[in-house]
Amino acid sequence: MRALLLLLGLAASAVQAIPHAENVEKRDVEAISGFWYEKIKHDGISPTITNGKSWLVFRNVKDYGAKGDGTTDDSAAIQKAISTGDSSGTRDTGSVFGSTGQPAVVYFPAGTYLVNSAIKNVIGTVLMGDPTNRPTIKAAASFTSSYLLNGVDSRYSGLVAFYHEIKNLILDSTAVPLTKSFTLLQWGVSQASQLSNVMFNMPVGATGHTGITTPGTGSPLILNDLQFIGGGVGSTLSATQYHLKNLYFKRASPPSRQKNLCLRLVQGTGQGLRFEGCTVGIDTTSGGNGLFNLIDSAATNTSIVVNAPASKTAQSSLVLENVIVDSSVPATVKIGGTGVLTGSVTPGSTWIRGNVYSADGSAPKLSTGAKITTSRPQALVNGTGSYYTVVPPTYAEYDISQVINVKDVAAHPVAGDGATDDTASLQAILNAAAGNQVVYFPHGIYLLSDTLLIPPGSKLVGEAWTELSATGSKFKDPKKPTPMVKVGNPGDVGVAQMTDFLFTVADVLPGTVMVEVNMAGDKPGNVGFFNCHFRIGGARGSKVETNCSSPKSCNAARVCAHLTSSSSSYWENSWAWGADHDLDGGSNTATPSAAGGFLVEAQNGTWMLGIGSEHQALYQMNIYQAKNVFLGLQESETAYWQGNGSTVLAPAPWTNSLLPSDPDWSWCAANDAQCRMGLYQRISGSSNVNIYSSGFWNFVAGPSRTYCSTDCQENAALFESNSKLYSYGFSTINSKTLILESGVGADKNVAAVLHSANAASPHNGFNTAVMAAYLRQSG
Ligand SMILES: *[C@@H]1O[C@H](CO)[C@@H](O)[C@H](O)[C@H]1NC(C)=O
Ligand SMILES: *[C@@H]1O[C@H](CO)[C@@H](O)[C@H](O)[C@H]1NC(C)=O
Ligand SMILES: *[C@@H]1O[C@H](CO)[C@@H](O)[C@H](O)[C@H]1NC(C)=O
Ligand SMILES: *[C@@H]1O[C@H](CO)[C@@H](O)[C@H](O)[C@H]1NC(C)=O
Ligand SMILES: *[C@@H]1O[C@H](CO)[C@@H](O)[C@H](O)[C@H]1NC(C)=O
Numbered sequence: 001m002r003a004l005l006l007l008l009g010l011a012a013s014a015v016q017a018i019p020h021a022e023n024v025e026k027r028d029v030e031a032i033s034g035f036w037y038e039k040i041k042h043d044g045i046s047p048t049i050t051n052g053k054s055w056l057v058f059r060n061v062k063d064y065g066a067k068g069d070g071t072t073d074d075s076a077a078i079q080k081a082i083s084t085g086d087s088s089g090t091r092d093t094g095s096v097f098g099s100t101g102q103p104a105v106v107y108f109p110a111g112t113y114l115v116n117s118a119i120k121n122v123i124g125t126v127l128m129g130d131p132t133n134r135p136t137i138k139a140a141a142s143f144t145s146s147y148l149l150n151g152v153d154s155r156y157s158g159l160v161a162f163y164h165e166i167k168n169l170i171l172d173s174t175a176v177p178l179t180k181s182f183t184l185l186q187w188g189v190s191q192a193s194q195l196s197n198v199m200f201n202m203p204v205g206a207t208g209h210t211g212i213t214t215p216g217t218g219s220p221l222i223l224n225d226l227q228f229i230g231g232g233v234g235s236t237l238s239a240t241q242y243h244l245k246n247l248y249f250k251r252a253s254p255p256s257r258q259k260n261l262c263l264r265l266v267q268g269t270g271q272g273l274r275f276e277g278c279t280v281g282i283d284t285t286s287g288g289n290g291l292f293n294l295i296d297s298a299a300t301n302t303s304i305v306v307n308a309p310a311s312k313t314a315q316s317s318l319v320l321e322n323v324i325v326d327s328s329v330p331a332t333v334k335i336g337g338t339g340v341l342t343g344s345v346t347p348g349s350t351w352i353r354g355n356v357y358s359a360d361g362s363a364p365k366l367s368t369g370a371k372i373t374t375s376r377p378q379a380l381v382n383g384t385g386s387y388y389t390v391v392p393p394t395y396a397e398y399d400i401s402q403v404i405n406v407k408d409v410a411a412h413p414v415a416g417d418g419a420t421d422d423t424a425s426l427q428a429i430l431n432a433a434a435g436n437q438v439v440y441f442p443h444g445i446y447l448l449s450d451t452l453l454i455p456p457g458s459k460l461v462g463e464a465w466t467e468l469s470a471t472g473s474k475f476k477d478p479k480k481p482t483p484m485v486k487v488g489n490p491g492d493v494g495v496a497q498m499t500d501f502l503f504t505v506a507d508v509l510p511g512t513v514m515v516e517v518n519m520a521g522d523k524p525g526n527v528g529f530f531n532c533h534f535r536i537g538g539a540r541g542s543k544v545e546t547n548c549s550s551p552k553s554c555n556a557a558r559v560c561a562h563l564t565s566s567s568s569s570y571w572e573n574s575w576a577w578g579a580d581h582d583l584d585g586g587s588n589t590a591t592p593s594a595a596g597g598f599l600v601e602a603q604n605g606t607w608m609l610g611i612g613s614e615h616q617a618l619y620q621m622n623i624y625q626a627k628n629v630f631l632g633l634q635e636s637e638t639a640y641w642q643g644n645g646s647t648v649l650a651p652a653p654w655t656n657s658l659l660p661s662d663p664d665w666s667w668c669a670a671n672d673a674q675c676r677m678g679l680y681q682r683i684s685g686s687s688n689v690n691i692y693s694s695g696f697w698n699f700v701a702g703p704s705r706t707y708c709s710t711d712c713q714e715n716a717a718l719f720e721s722n723s724k725l726y727s728y729g730f731s732t733i734n735s736k737t738l739i740l741e742s743g744v745g746a747d748k749n750v751a752a753v754l755h756s757a758n759a760a761s762p763h764n765g766f767n768t769a770v771m772a773a774y775l776r777q778s779g
Contacts, residue, residue, distance in 0.1 A: 034132065034400075035130045036395070036396075036398055036399065036403045036438070037107075037128075037394075037440070038060070038107065038109060039400050040400060040403060040440060041405050041407075041408055043405070043407050044416075044442035044443030044444060044463055044464070044466075045057070045416065045442070045444050046097075046101050046444075047416070047444055047445045048100065048445070048584075049088075049097055049098075049101040049102075049540075050088065051086060052101070053417070054086070056084070056086075056104075057103050057104055057105060057442065057443045057463060057464060058104075059081040059082075059105065059107065060081075060107045060109065061074070061078050061106060061109075061113070062109060063081075064077045064078070064081040064084070065080070066078055066081070066108075066113055067113075068109065068110075068111025068112060069111065069112070070111070070112035070114055070138070071114060073115065073116045074114060075115040075117045075118075075119065078106070078113065078115065078119055078137075079120065082104070082106050082119070082120070082122055082127075083122065085097070085102065091104065091124075092120065092153070092155075095155075095585050097124075098540060098583060098585050099123045099156060099162065099163065099583045099584060100124065100163070100541075101540060101584065102123070103443045103463070103464035103465070104122070104125045104126070104464060105125075105463060106125060106126070106128070107130075108127070108128070108130065108135040108137070109130055110130045110132070110135050111135050112136045112138055112172075113135060113136065114138050114140050115137060115138065115139060115140065115143070116142060116144075117144065117145060118148060118150060119148065119149045119150070120150045120154070121150060121151045121153060121164060121166075122153045123155070123156045123161070123162070123164065124163050124464060125464070126165040126166075126463075126464050126500075127151075127165070127167075127169065128165075128167050129167070129169040129170075131168040131394040132396045134168050134169060134170050134197070135168075135169060136169075136170040136171075136201070137149065137169060137170070138174070139172065139173050139176050139182070139184075140175060141175040141176065141177075143176055143182075146181060146182060147182070147183040147184070147186050148171055148173065148182075148183070148184045149166075149184065149185050149186070150186045151164055151166060151195070152186060152188050152189055157188055157215075157216045158190070158216040159217060159218065159219055160190065160583075161189040161190050161218060162189075162190055162192040162193065162583070163193065163465060164189050164194075165193060165194040165195075165196075165500075165531070166194070166195050166198055167194065167195070167197050168197050169199075170199045170200075170201055171201065171211075172201040173201070173209050174201060174230075176203070176209065178203055178205055178206040178208065178209070179206075179208045180209075182206075182208055182209045183209075183213045184202070184211050184212070185198075185200070185211065185212045185213075186212075186213055186214070187212050187213070187214055187218075187220075188213075188215045188217075188218045188239070189214075189218050191220065191221055191533070191575035191612045191614075192465070192533045192575050193220055194224075194573055195224070196225050196226075196531075197225050197226075197391070197392070197394075198226050198227075200226070201229050202229060202230040202231030203230050204230040204251070206231050209230070209232050209233075210231060210233040210234075210235065210236055211228045211231060211234050211235050212234075212237065213235075214236070214237050217239070217240075219240045219241070219612075219635065220242060221241070221574075221575060221610035221611065221612050221633065221635060222242065222243040222244070222245060222572065222609060222610030223237075223243075223245070223247065224244075224245040224246060224573070224610075225245065225247075225391055226247050226248070228247070228248065228250070228262070229250050229252075230250075230251060230252065231251075233260065233261045233264065234260075235262075235263050235265075236264045236265075237263065237264065237266065238266045239266060239267075240266070240267065240635070240695060240697070240763070241266075241267050241268050241633060241635050241693065241695045242265065242266075242267070242268035242269075242633070243268055243269050243271065243609050243633035243693070244273060245572070245609055245632075246271070246272040247263075247270070247272070247274075248274045249262035249263070249273075249274065249275050249276065249278055249281070250277060251276065251277040251278055261283045262275050262278040262280065263281065263282045263283070264282075264284070265282065265283075265289070266284075266290070267288075267289060267290045267693075267731070268291075268292060268293075268633060269292070269293040269729065270292065270294045270295070271295050271387065271389065271609070272386070272389055273298075274297065274298050274299070275298075275299040275302045275305065276299075276300050276301055276302070277300075277302065278299070278301075278303070279302070279303050280302075280303065280304045280307045281302050281305040281306060282294065282305065282307070283307045284306070284307070284309065284316065284318075285307055285308065285309045287309070288761075289308070289309070289316050290315065290317070290695075290731045290768060291316070291317040291318070291319075291354065291729040291730075291731055291770050292306075292317070292318055292729070293318075293321070293728050293729045294306060294319070294321075295319075295320075295321045295322055295323070295632075295692060297323050299323075299324075299325045299329050300325070300326050300328055300329065301328045301329070302325075302328075304331045304332075304333075304334050305325060305329060305331070305332045305333065306320070306332070306333045306334070307333075307334050308334070308335045308336075309336060310335055310337075312366075313759065313760060313761075314355045314366070314759065314770040315760040315770060316353070317352075317353060317354025317729060317771070318335075318353040318354060319351070319352050319354070319692070319772060320345045321347075321351070321374065321728075322345065322347045322385060322386060323344060323351075324344045325343065330342070333353075335353065335368075335369075340369045341369060347384070347385030347386075348373065348375075349371045349373055349374060350371065350372050350728070350773070351369065351371050352367045352369070352370055352372065352728075352772050352773050353367060353368055353772065354367060354770065354771070354773070355770070355771050355773075356370070356372075356772055356773045356775065357752070357774045357776050358775055361776060364753075364757055367772065367773075372773075375688075375724060375726070375778075377688035377690070379605040379627075379628040379688070380605055380607065380628055380690070387632075387690075388524035388525065388607060389609070390524065390525030390528065390570060392499060392530040392531065392572065393459070393497055393528075393530065395438045395459060395461065398438050402436070402437055402438060403437060403439075404429070404433060404437050404438075404439055405442060406425075406426060406429050406441050406442075406446075407442055409425075409429050411428075412424075412425035413425055414426060414429070416441070416443075416444025416445060417444060417445065418444070418445035418447060418467075418541050419447070420447065421471070421472075422446045422447055423447075423450050426448075426452055427452060430452070430454060430455060430458060430460075431455060433458070434456065434457035434458055435457030436457075438461060439458065440463070441460065441462050441466040441501070442466070443462075443464045444467070445467040445506075445541050446466070446467065446468050447469055447471045447506060448468060448470055448485075449470075449472035449474060450472075451483050451484065451485075451486050452484065452485050452486065453488075453489075454485060454486065454488065454496050454498075454519075455488070455492075455496075456493070456495060457495055457496075458495065458496045458497070459495065459497050460498045460501070462499060462501040462532075463500060464500070465502040466500065467501075467503075467504055468484065468501060468503055468504070469504045469505060469506045469541065470484040470506060470507075470514070471505075471506040471507055474511075475505070475509035475510075475512040476509055477511040478510035478511055478555060478654070479511075480511050481511055481513045481559070481562075482513060483514075483515070483516035484503065484512055484514050484515070485515045485516070486516045486518065487515065487517040487567075487569075488518045488519025488527075488567075489518050489519075490518045490564065491518075492518060492520070492566075493519065493522050494519060494521075494522050494527075495522065496519050496526075496528075497526070497527070497528045497529075498528075498529050498530070498532050499529075500532070501533075502533050502535055503532070503535075503560070504534070504535045504536065504541070505544060505557050507542070507544065508543060508547070508548060508555065508556050509556065509557060510555035510556070510557070512556075512557040513557075513558055513559050513562050514560050514561065515529075515560065515561045516561075516564065517562070517564065517567040517569045518567050519567060519569075520566060520568035520605075521568050521569060521570065524568075524570055524605060524607060525607075526570075527567065527569040528569065528571070529569065529574060530572050530573065531573045531574075532571075532574055533574055533576070534561070534574070534575070534577060534597075535577050535579065536557050536577065536578045536579060537554075537556055537578065537590050537592040538577070538579020538580070538581060538583050538590045538592075539579070539582070539584050540584045544556045544579070544590075544592050545582060545590070546586070548591065548592055549591070550591060550648075551591045551593035551617070551641045551648045551653060552648050552652070552653050553653070554591055554592045554653075555593055555617075555654065556578070556593070556594050557595070558594070559594070559595060559596040559597070559598075560596065560597050560598060561574075561576070561597075561598050561599070562599045563599070563601060563602040563606055563626075564601055564602065565603050565626075566602075567602045567604075568604040568605040568606065569602065570608075571608045572607075572609045574608075574611055574612070575611075575614070576612065576613040576614070576620075577612070578593070578594050589640075589705070591639075591640075591641045593639065593648070593653050593654075594616050594617065595617055595618045596617075596618050596619050596620075596662075597613030597614075597622075598613055598621045598622065599619075600621070600622065600623045600626045600629060601624050602626055602627075602628075602629070603627040603628065604627075605628045606626070606628065606629045608629070608632065608634075609630075609632040610632070610633055611633065611634045611635070612635045613634070613635075613636050614636055614637040615637060615639040615640065616639065616678055617650060617651075618650060618651060618654060618663065619662075619678055619681075620634075620636035620637075620680045620681065621634055621680065621681045621682070622661060622663075622679075622682045623684070623686050623689060624661045624682070624683075624685065624686065625685045626686045626689070627687050627689075628689075629686070629690070630690050631689070631691040631694075632691075632692050632693065633694075634680075634681060634691070634693070634694050634695070635695045636680040636681070636696050636697070637696075637698065638697075640700050641702070641705075642673070642676075642677040642678060642701070642702075643673060643698070643700075643701025643702050643708075643712050644673050644674050644702050644712065645673065645701060646673050646702050646703060649670075649671070650676040650677060650678060651663075651676075652676075663684075663718060666749075667715075667740065668714070672714070674701075674712065674713065679715065679716070680716050680717055681694055681696070681716070681717040681718075682717065682718045682719075683717070683719050683720070684718070684720040685720065685722065686725065687722060687724045687725070688723075689722065689725045689726070689727075690726045691726065691727045691728065692728050693729045694727065694730045696731070696732045697734075697766075698712050698713045698732075698733055698734040699733070699734070699766065700712075701713075709767075710734070710767065711734050711735060711736035711755055712734045713734060713735045713736070714735075714736050715735065715737045715740045716738050716739070717730075717739045718739075718742070719740075719741050719742075719777055720742040720743050721742060721777075722743070722777040723777060723779060724778055724779075725774075726773075726775060726778050727773070728772065728773050728774075729770075729771075729772065729773075730770070730771045731760070731768060731769065731770045731771075732755065733763060733766040733767060733768050735755060736754070737752075737753065737754055737755070738754065738758065738771060739774060740752065741753075741776065741777070743777070744777060752776065754769075755767070758771045
């Protein structure tokens with residue numbers, strides 16, 4: 001997403017069980033002797049700014065005067081830890097640092113931090129507590145403002161609010177009067193943001209309190225592993241999309257139960273939601289809701305699990321699968337006030353409201369609540385039929401002696417300064433650490449001139465999105481795609497996890513495979529990527545920012561992530577962004593033309609939750625001859641330079657270096673610019689693919705970025721010759737055809753699912769289409 005849209009007015013890897021009441025308040029990990037990250041040497045830097053080598057990344061709030069004793073007002077100290085910059089200014093004013101030049105981790109040791117006034121966050125900040133004993137930020141009884149924490153930098157709100165992170169904290173309003181209108185967290189963020197392992201502790205019966213609100217227009221990917229206790233509304237979420245994973249809502253007293261909505265939202269997938277004692281679990285009646293899938297979830301002592309508005313069109317599609325309620329729940333779904341579903345939807349069946357494209361190939365029908373038989377691949381589910389999910393690792397169970405800082409190994413010096421080639425030293429460190437130590441990469445830009453192999457037994461931790469950046473001739477040949485980060489060799493099985501990294505290219509490098517995964521996790525999540533993102537151009541530290549004026553000559557990378565056939569990996573919260581503008585205040589019209597976002601050829605189990613892929617030339621997501629893929633919410637945008645008026649028509653600018661896995665646009669006339677655009681999602685020759693939420697957005701077309709008021713893109717997705725493909729919840733803006741299909745019968749390249757047959761209410765003034773279920777290749 002980009003600034004232009006604002007101007008347009010658009011607005012430990014254990015398998016996680018749904019938490020139960022008895023364990024939800026005790027989520028802390030047992031540590032050997034305190035959290036290693038609090039104690040380790042901190043020497044992160046900010047390579048792209050003046051005096052960046054003395055930039056302070058790590059800030060312990062106690063070093064800024066916070067007491068954490070539950071009685072002292074710590075507001076000013078916490079704010080100072082967030083805002084402190086360097087001699088050129090503070091982090092919260094002006095733009096000297098850009099949005100990538102001021103990384104900071106504001107760290108809270110265990111304790112209760114009483115605050116009397118609202119805390120304001122800044123871009124590039126991680127607010128992090130000690131996961132072994134989550135600290136509490138508690139609003140004092142005398143608190144005056146209407147919110148406890150504004151999680152978003154007010155200079156970058158909405159669609160450009162990237163790079164914000166909050167984890168391992170408890171936000172507490174139990175001292176605030178019950179009827180005061182109060183929000184614990186304002187979180188109107190966009191991609192590359194993470195909110196994880198946070199508890200919202202509100203007083204029971206507090207009708208005025210809300211856990212999370214999302215002011216403005218955001219484009220986030222995921223909220224994960226959160227607990228909401230008490231209050232009036234758990235969360236009021238409005239944004240283009242969300243994947244909601246493992247959220248637990250618990251209410252306790254009759255007064256709050258008169259009103260409490262656990263979740264009010266717009267669009268997305270809920271996976272592992274648990275409601276206890278709610279009046280309404282999920283409420284979508286306030287409008288704007290395009291689609292919602294609720295899977296692997298449970299409710300007890302809740303009056304209505306999902307309360308949806310009446311609709312006679314595709315709008316407000318709803319899918320429930322593996323939603324377990326007990327006899328204390330009178331209504332599972334109400335639509336327009338009428339109960340349409342009671343009881344559970346057990347594994348093996350799917351309940352659908354919305355437009356369905358059936359397996360039998362019959363004309364699409366508006367289902368008002370049919371249950372169909374469905375299938376989930378064995379490789380993707382646990383013993384009771386839920387898709388596996390894992391909690392992002394913190395390695396809190398490791399002692400400080402079991403963790404190394406890559407910049408603290410005398411025999412293998414590493415700079416992370418965006419200038420030194422760190423490849424050989426990092427390789428030596430990773431080889432020695434494998435199977436023994438957690439490897440911590442202080443913030444910086446680590447240049448890689450050759451492939452860095454991540455061996456089995458690797459647990460790597462970044463900091464405020466540590467950058468790994470490709471450079472040099474090894475990555476220049478588009479006909480010889482070469483991995484920058486290679487996770488294992490084919491046949492390797494074991495552990496390789498990465499958390500809080502950013503993969504990028506320092507130059508125009510058409511041969512770069514930014515991440516290639518060959519290894520298979522020895523259990524789900526053991527090969528895993530958590531809050532790891534890709535960025536191509538649009539920021540300091542890369543020639544793609546300054547030296548890339550036309551998509552014709554800006555083949556900046558081959559593919560972001562390639563999951564090869566032998567791999568089995570878990571991805572949670574990942575945004576592959578080909579820049580459309582400069583995050584650091586330069587040009588507003590970046591035009592890199594990397595070929596692809598995610599290329600998935602994996603066979604043995606792939607889980608992708610909260611995935612964004614934007615502005616790549618050929619495809620955003622390509623599931624090619626793959627098996628056993630779970631995709632929980634994919635958000636994508638087309639490259640802004642494609643479409644009518646463009647002279648670079650797909651597969652250009654890659655015509656002379658295509659791979660067998662690339663689409664060929666044989667369905668388009670040679671000069672049809674509206675047809676020759678990158679595909680958001682291509683699924684070809686694959687089986688056992690289960691997708692819950694696809695949201696694909698096109699806003700402008702051609703070199704002058706002409707605003708679209710009609711269907712500017714011919715085809716959103718291509719589904720070719722698949723079996724056991726289940727796609728639930730599919731939404732587009734400005735696409736004429738949602739799904740182009742081949743291999744159903746003898747037909748090839750048939751426009752099977754059309755905007756015109758699935759028209760929904762406009763979203764922020766744009767033309768939308770919504771489909772509930774595509775089952776035509778599920779046989
Ligand atoms: C499977 O996962 C679900 C949801 O996380 C959990 O409730 C259930 O207990 C798990 N089943 C097994 C057998 O682990
Ligand atoms: C049901 O929820 C209400 C309101 O939250 C609470 O007062 C009551 O104790 C709960 N009942 C059970 C059996 O949990
Ligand atoms: C920048 O681009 C110009 C023109 O395309 C080219 O001649 C020059 O070599 C490039 N410089 C670098 C440092 O890549
Ligand atoms: C998938 O896993 C099975 C059993 O663990 C193994 O035999 C097979 O080789 C794996 N397939 C691939 C493509 O790695
Ligand atoms: C794009 O160009 C084609 C061919 O000239 C035309 O049919 C189509 O209407 C144009 N689409 C838009 C959105 O202007």
